[in-house]
Amino acid sequence: MYRFFAENAGTIFVAALVAAAVILIIRKMLHDRKNGRTSCGCSCGCAGCPSAVNCRKNK
Numbered sequence: 001m002y003r004f005f006a007e008n009a010g011t012i013f014v015a016a017l018v019a020a021a022v023i024l025i026i027r028k029m030l031h032d033r034k035n036g037r038t039s040c041g042c043s044c045g046c047a048g049c050p051s052a053v054n055c056r057k058n059k
Contacts, residue, residue: 005012
């Protein structure tokens with residue numbers, strides 16, 4: 001078992017970093033959604049947004 005970890009330490013380390021990044025991104029997206037922020041990044045407001053019909057504020 002130890003030999004497996006020793007031979008694949010680099011792969012395991014990179015996989016752990018990628019998994020941590022994905023978890024943090026999902027956590028941030030859920031937090032933003034809970035607070036009513038959109039993910040489109042448009043600072044012009046909903047009037048100029050092509051996805052305004054999908055916005056939670058308009059429902």
